[in-house]
Amino acid sequence: MATEKTVKKEGKKKGVKKTEKQILVIVESPGKVKTIEKYLGPNYNVKASMGHLIDLPKSRTAIDVENNFEPEYITVRGRAKILKELQKDAKKAGKVLLACDNDREGEAIAWHLRNSIIAKTAEVPIERISFNEITPQAVNEAVLNPRSIDETKVASQKARRVLDRLVGYHLSPLLWKKVKNGLSAGRVQSVALRLICEREKEVENFIPEEYWTLEADIKSGKSFFVAALVSWNNNKPELKNEAEVKAIIEKIQGKECIVADVRELDKTIRPKAPFTTSQLQQTAANRLGFTSRKTMQVAQQLYEGVSIGTSRVGLITYMRTDSVRISNTALEDVRAWLSKNFPNEVPEKAVEYTVGKNAQDAHEAIRPTYTEYTPESIKEYLSKDQLRLYTIIWERFVSSQMNNAKSRTVSADIKVIAGEEEGIFRISGTKLLEKGFYKVIKLLSSKDENTGSCPSLKIGDKVNVEKLRSEQHFTQGPARFSDASIVRTLEEKGIGRPSTYASIISVLLDRYYVTRSNKQLVPTVLGKLINDVLVEHFPNYVNADFTAVMETKLDEVEENKLSWPDMIREFWFPFKATVDEVTQTIESYKGTLDEVTEHICEKCGKPLMKKLGRFGFFLACQGFPECRNTKSIPLAKCPKCQGDVVARKTKGRGKEFYGCTNYPECDFISHFKPTSQDCPKCGFFMVEKYDKKNGAHKLCINPECDYLHSAEEEQ
Numbered sequence: 001m002a003t004e005k006t007v008k009k010e011g012k013k014k015g016v017k018k019t020e021k022q023i024l025v026i027v028e029s030p031g032k033v034k035t036i037e038k039y040l041g042p043n044y045n046v047k048a049s050m051g052h053l054i055d056l057p058k059s060r061t062a063i064d065v066e067n068n069f070e071p072e073y074i075t076v077r078g079r080a081k082i083l084k085e086l087q088k089d090a091k092k093a094g095k096v097l098l099a100c101d102n103d104r105e106g107e108a109i110a111w112h113l114r115n116s117i118i119a120k121t122a123e124v125p126i127e128r129i130s131f132n133e134i135t136p137q138a139v140n141e142a143v144l145n146p147r148s149i150d151e152t153k154v155a156s157q158k159a160r161r162v163l164d165r166l167v168g169y170h171l172s173p174l175l176w177k178k179v180k181n182g183l184s185a186g187r188v189q190s191v192a193l194r195l196i197c198e199r200e201k202e203v204e205n206f207i208p209e210e211y212w213t214l215e216a217d218i219k220s221g222k223s224f225f226v227a228a229l230v231s232w233n234n235n236k237p238e239l240k241n242e243a244e245v246k247a248i249i250e251k252i253q254g255k256e257c258i259v260a261d262v263r264e265l266d267k268t269i270r271p272k273a274p275f276t277t278s279q280l281q282q283t284a285a286n287r288l289g290f291t292s293r294k295t296m297q298v299a300q301q302l303y304e305g306v307s308i309g310t311s312r313v314g315l316i317t318y319m320r321t322d323s324v325r326i327s328n329t330a331l332e333d334v335r336a337w338l339s340k341n342f343p344n345e346v347p348e349k350a351v352e353y354t355v356g357k358n359a360q361d362a363h364e365a366i367r368p369t370y371t372e373y374t375p376e377s378i379k380e381y382l383s384k385d386q387l388r389l390y391t392i393i394w395e396r397f398v399s400s401q402m403n404n405a406k407s408r409t410v411s412a413d414i415k416v417i418a419g420e421e422e423g424i425f426r427i428s429g430t431k432l433l434e435k436g437f438y439k440v441i442k443l444l445s446s447k448d449e450n451t452g453s454c455p456s457l458k459i460g461d462k463v464n465v466e467k468l469r470s471e472q473h474f475t476q477g478p479a480r481f482s483d484a485s486i487v488r489t490l491e492e493k494g495i496g497r498p499s500t501y502a503s504i505i506s507v508l509l510d511r512y513y514v515t516r517s518n519k520q521l522v523p524t525v526l527g528k529l530i531n532d533v534l535v536e537h538f539p540n541y542v543n544a545d546f547t548a549v550m551e552t553k554l555d556e557v558e559e560n561k562l563s564w565p566d567m568i569r570e571f572w573f574p575f576k577a578t579v580d581e582v583t584q585t586i587e588s589y590k591g592t593l594d595e596v597t598e599h600i601c602e603k604c605g606k607p608l609m610k611k612l613g614r615f616g617f618f619l620a621c622q623g624f625p626e627c628r629n630t631k632s633i634p635l636a637k638c639p640k641c642q643g644d645v646v647a648r649k650t651k652g653r654g655k656e657f658y659g660c661t662n663y664p665e666c667d668f669i670s671h672f673k674p675t676s677q678d679c680p681k682c683g684f685f686m687v688e689k690y691d692k693k694n695g696a697h698k699l700c701i702n703p704e705c706d707y708l709h710s711a712e713e714e715q
Contacts, residue, residue: 134314206477
């Protein structure tokens with residue numbers, strides 16, 4: 001198997017011969033520059049475009065709806081200097097290689113760069129190269145096999161950009177006029193907001209119901225087991241209150257128990273496919289607690305290149321993909337590594353995984369570029385977050401090409417007879433018979449691997465019930481969306497694409513339509529209001545099915561099955577008619593959330609109004625615009641000086657905390673949000689807190705007071 005060093009040497013041998021003029025290679029991100037420069041050597045000049053240099057202006061719609069929806073492109077503000085430098089470098093170069101990402105956005109960036117360079121110098125040859133991983137072999141092969149720009153990908157990106165601009169720049173002004181200045185609405189983000197708001201209604205409307213469970217501590221010889229009551233008089237027990245549980249306990253207390261049935265079930269556990277973008281985001285959220293944005297940021301670092309000793313290498317393949325396909329080279333690499341390290345767990349043939357019907361198969365699945373770079377071998381070169389994300393990518397890929405695991409589940413039914421009534425208690429245990437792919441899994445280990453002992457009981461055995469334990473529960477309502485579950489839902493409904501999932505969530509958070517609470521996405525008052533307006537007046541456009549159909553049409557444009565102007569034309573005229581009609585008929589919501597408070601403006605003496613701003617509620621003088629005094633809303637009285645405690649944010653990361661308005665004279669701060677309740681024990685204010693042990697609860701801010709108020713006490 002070729003190592004990174006030998007591949008690098010081979011790449012140099014195969015590379016283009018030294019020329020008088022350097023070859024200019026343009027990539028998107030500056031993070032790739034150092035890595036690719038090392039691979040290509042002094043004959044190449046590698047520069048970064050820093051993303052889009054040419055785009056639509058922000059100040060106007062810039063779409064000519066009368067002329068086939070042709071967009072009006074300009075140089076992005078602040079990027080003219082970068083573009084001029086690239087044009088200048090292109091004039092001096094013997095050739096230009098456009099190495100932007102191999103997706104729609106990357107193809108569009110390459111297209112704009114080509115046109116901009118040709119406008120200044122038509123003589124220099126310009127070619128497009130692309131690679132799925134930043135390794136010596138992949139980069140050199142791309143250089144040796146240039147291609148032309150994929151015009152259908154460019155058309156698809158243009159269609160998406162025009163579509164989003166027409167929706168955003170016609171819905172947003174409507175919201176400014178009727179709801180509040182500075183608001184925005186988007187084609188995909190509005191659908192995601194609708195999903196979050198609808199789930200919130202389900203959460204709010206859910207009424208928990210009480211139920212009880214009954215468990216028995218069973219002793220057989222020297223072994224102890226915990227068994228759960230699963231049947232009473234041949235029916236599933238529905239224990240609605242404590243009285244019903246006590247009635248059963250009284251009937252079976254001290255009665256003889258016998259093993260009525262023992263069953264064994266062997267199960268084959270297949271390894272999971274390598275990661276797609278959405279699966280990586282979901283797993284990183286569930287296992288590592290990463291937000292979707294953080295996952296993509298760390299993945300980008302691993303893709304662009306990390307210094308491993310004296311060499312620099314891209315550790316994973318391109319991180320925006322919805323395919324589980326693996327290249328033959330990668331399969332040979334991982335099977336060779338497994339043959340050396342786990343020879344008994346290598347299948348006869350490479351394992352193949354089915355690519356989803358809606359997947360774009362341009363990229364492979366997300367995988368390590370070299371299997372030999374195990375997490376353990378390179379951990380000293382990675383940050384904590386890089387190591388954790390790389391580990392789950394490495395484990396998922398390597399395990400996907402290993403043998404299945406096999407487990408055995410043993411279930412024993414314990415019968416207890418109480419006169420004419422009888423109950424069944426069930427014990428279950430699972431053990432792994434063959435570890436298979438679990439041998440390489442550590443960070444991704446699951447409940448299938450972490451199994452308990454199996455009961456060794458035979459039919460007819462008599463057992464003793466040492467103790468009966470009942471427990472009260474309440475039915476759980478639908479969970480709010482987390483980063484992982486909203487990404488999964490967007491993917492299932494065909495909304496957006498792998499490259500957009502993280503940005504959809506980020507936009508909703510940045511605009512304060514949604515906030516995070518205990519890693520859950522909760523719509524704000526502002527978010528709910530915007531959603532209500534859009535759903536009432538544009539139900540067909542903020543609709544998951546409609547958005548999914550538009551994604552399919554964008555795919556058809558890329559496949560050259562549909563003309564992008566025709567696609568936009570079919571959408572535009574009905575949409576514009578709806579916007580015009582709603583603008584004339586919709587009532588104004590401006591000021592509906594404003595509220596007069598008891599607070600008085602210290603500058604002019606007028607009442608302060610509670611108003612909804614971009615980042616939540618605040619206090620503003622009723623005398624605006626003559627008096628522009630604003631204040632944060634007091635949440636509690638400071639226990640040190642009786643000043644007001646308000647929400648504040650740290651300078652660096654913008655993390656919220658709560659501090660006294662009399663700072664710096666008073667240094668009181670709290671990292672937990674104050675509530676409107678005072679502690680009944682000492683009179684200090686209570687704060688909201690969440691932890692795994694107690695769940696959501698309220699706690700007294702007084703360090704000398706031990707008062708704890710659980711969420712259950714409020715029900």
